[in-house]
Amino acid sequence: MDTVEIGIIGMGDMGRLYATKMRDAGWKKVNVCDRPENYDKLHKELEGSGLNVLRDGHLVSRRSDFIIYSVEAAFIDKVVEQYGSSTKIGSIVAGQTSVKAPEKAAFEKHLPQDTYIISCHSMHGPKVDPTGQPLILIQHRAPDEKLRLVERIMACFKSNFVYLTYEEHDTVTANTQAVTHAAFLSMGTAWSCSNQYPWESERYPGGIETVKINICLRIYSAKWHVYAGLALLNPAAKTQVRQFAQSCTDLFKLMVAEREEELMERVFAARKKVFGWEKEEESNSIISRTGTKVERKPILMSDKLLDRFHMAARKATSHSETGDLSTAAPSPIPPNSHLSLLAIVDCWSSLGINPYDHLDLAATPIFRMWIGVCEYLFRSPERLRGACHAAAKDHSFRADDTEFVIASRGWAQTVQFGNFDSYERRFEETRGFFEHRFQEAGAVGAEMLKVVLAS
Numbered sequence: 415m416d417t418v419e420i421g422i423i424g425m426g427d428m429g430r431l432y433a434t435k436m437r438d439a440g441w442k443k444v445n446v447c448d449r450p451e452n453y454d455k456l457h458k459e460l461e462g463s464g465l466n467v468l469r470d471g472h473l474v475s476r477r478s479d480f481i482i483y484s485v486e487a488a489f490i491d492k493v494v495e496q497y498g499s500s501t502k503i504g505s506i507v508a509g510q511t512s513v514k515a516p517e518k519a520a521f522e523k524h525l526p527q528d529t530y531i532i533s534c535h536s537m538h539g540p541k542v543d544p545t546g547q548p549l550i551l552i553q554h555r556a557p558d559e560k561l562r563l564v565e566r567i568m569a570c571f572k573s574n575f576v577y578l579t580y581e582e583h584d585t586v587t588a589n590t591q592a593v594t595h596a597a598f599l600s601m602g603t604a605w606s607c608s609n610q611y612p613w614e615s616e617r618y619p620g621g622i623e624t625v626k627i628n629i630c631l632r633i634y635s636a637k638w639h640v641y642a643g644l645a646l647l648n649p650a651a652k653t654q655v656r657q658f659a660q661s662c663t664d665l666f667k668l669m670v671a672e673r674e675e676e677l678m679e680r681v682f683a684a685r686k687k688v689f690g691w692e693k694e695e696e697s698n699s700i701i702s703r704t705g706t707k708v709e710r711k712p713i714l715m716s717d718k719l720l721d722r723f724h725m726a727a728r729k730a731t732s733h734s735e736t737g738d739l740s741t742a743a744p745s746p747i748p749p750n751s752h753l754s755l756l757a758i759v760d761c762w763s764s765l766g767i768n769p770y771d772h773l774d775l776a777a778t779p780i781f782r783m784w785i786g787v788c789e790y791l792f793r794s795p796e797r798l799r800g801a802c803h804a805a806a807k808d809h810s811f812r813a814d815d816t817e818f819v820i821a822s823r824g825w826a827q828t829v830q831f832g833n834f835d836s837y838e839r840r841f842e843e844t845r846g847f848f849e850h851r852f853q854e855a856g857a858v859g860a861e862m863l864k865v866v867l868a869s
């Protein structure tokens with residue numbers, strides 16, 4: 415593996431994933447560091463690991479041929495300002511940050527002109543197997559031969575390379591990540607504000623509710639700064655998150671006024687625009703990027719498959735212990751207003767977003783599941799009419815939907831104002847409510863993603 419040295423600045427979750435995978439692939443010299451104050455601890459922990467632990471980013475930068483900054487998005491300017499001038503002449507610099515506008519500005523401002531810039535972004539979390547997942551590469555300031563080297567180094571992840579510009583990256587991730595997270599964060603806040611654990615409520619009996627619950631808990635069990643950074647620092651994210659809250663509010667107003675016909679019309683118009691399905695059509699074709707209809711295998715599945723991953727259901731039966739999940743008692747799923755799903759499709763429709771464009775480009779596992787549940791609800795006209803009818807006429811969902819609208823507007827405002835402290839506080843408050851179930855939810859959620867996305 416020649417004499418190429420790799421450098422990683424920031425040995426958090428993603429930095430560690432990269433460093434260990436690259437080491438395992440046979441790259442002889444992987445130089446890593448975290449903050450100088452963490453050096454002694456990190457050095458001790460990684461003794462004998464084959465990773466070359468250095469005290470700071472200067473020492474990593476001056477000897478590495480490919481350097482990846484894997485630090486919090488909010489700190490990227492400060493960290494590159496600190497170490498950028500030590501970058502070895504002719505080396506390539508990348509960033510793992512989930513939002514690229516601040517990274518691009520920091521690199522252009524602080525990196526010497528005799529260095530190259532080819533950035534990256536793995537579209538999955540640190541606990542997900544990178545095999546087959548999208549890995550965005552951004553050839554910003556470098557000739558093709560340097561890109562070939564980056565591809566050679568990154569080949570060890572067995573991910574799918576996706577080539578974007580810095581600007582394209584931020585537009586795509588505003589749609590795939592920021593607004594998706596806003597929806598799940600709002601669900602969590604709403605449940606926590608009404609002091610209810612959804613898996614204990616008969617209003618969330620299984621089926622696609624299982625996806626909502628598991629993904630919501632997955633997000634709240636991760637680090638707040640990752641979600642805050644990609645939402646607050648991406649200018650495109652503000653538009654999407656604001657529209658999502660607006661869609662929630664508009665639909666909710668129709669619901670409380672019991673204007674079922676109007677609600678139905680608006681929802682079916684969004685269905686036609688986003689999926690291309692005529693009123694009574696129930697097909698597997700969707701509108702492709704070029705505007706033509708293409709056949710596509712549905713991402714989801716059935717209520718029955720999802721019931722296997724319902725936390726309360728697993729507790730109540732012994733099937734999970736015996737491994738016989740397939741025989742878990744099928745629960746009849748009563749109609750639900752599904753405000754979050756109606757609102758995201760309305761949001762895509764209002765902004766002219768085709769979510770399938772992103773699915774092919776740079777979808778995270780969470781975004782795939784999100785499209786999957788939307789597709790599932792919207793494909794069947796009968797199921798969708800059932801949701802609209804429940805939304806307008808069944809008052810048992812009103813309290814939950816009220817909380818959801820308030821939560822979505824609160825999150826949208828936090829993103830609008832761009833305030834990290836307020837984001838952290840909102841996140842941590844809700845996180846505390848669910849924390850005691852994270853361990854179980856993590857295992858169930860991971861299994862659900864594996865099974866559903868593999869099928």
Ligand SMILES: NC(=O)C1=CN([C@@H]2O[C@H](COP(=O)(O)OP(=O)(O)OC[C@H]3O[C@@H](n4cnc5c(N)ncnc54)[C@H](OP(=O)(O)O)[C@@H]3O)[C@@H](O)[C@H]2O)C=CC1
Pocket residue numbers: 423424425426427428429447448449450471484485486487489493510511512513535536537538539540637639640643
């Ligand atoms: N987690 C995820 O799912 C994904 C995250 N990303 C992105 O990757 C980046 C890293 O995320 P992640 O690994 O999860 O976050 P972590 O918080 O786990 O890691 C960031 C690390 O960088 C360290 N750091 C901060 N400042 C410096 C510095 N001056 N010198 C060296 N190290 C420093 C942090 O130390 P300290 O904790 O003391 O601040 C921390 O150990 C983020 O930009 C994130 O958006 C991308 C894809 C997926």
Ligand SMILES: O=C(O)C(=O)Cc1ccc(O)cc1
Pocket residue numbers: 511512536537538539591633640644778779780781
């Ligand atoms: O799938 C998601 O949206 C996640 O929550 C995991 C994640 C978080 C940040 C990234 O930059 C990429 C993936």
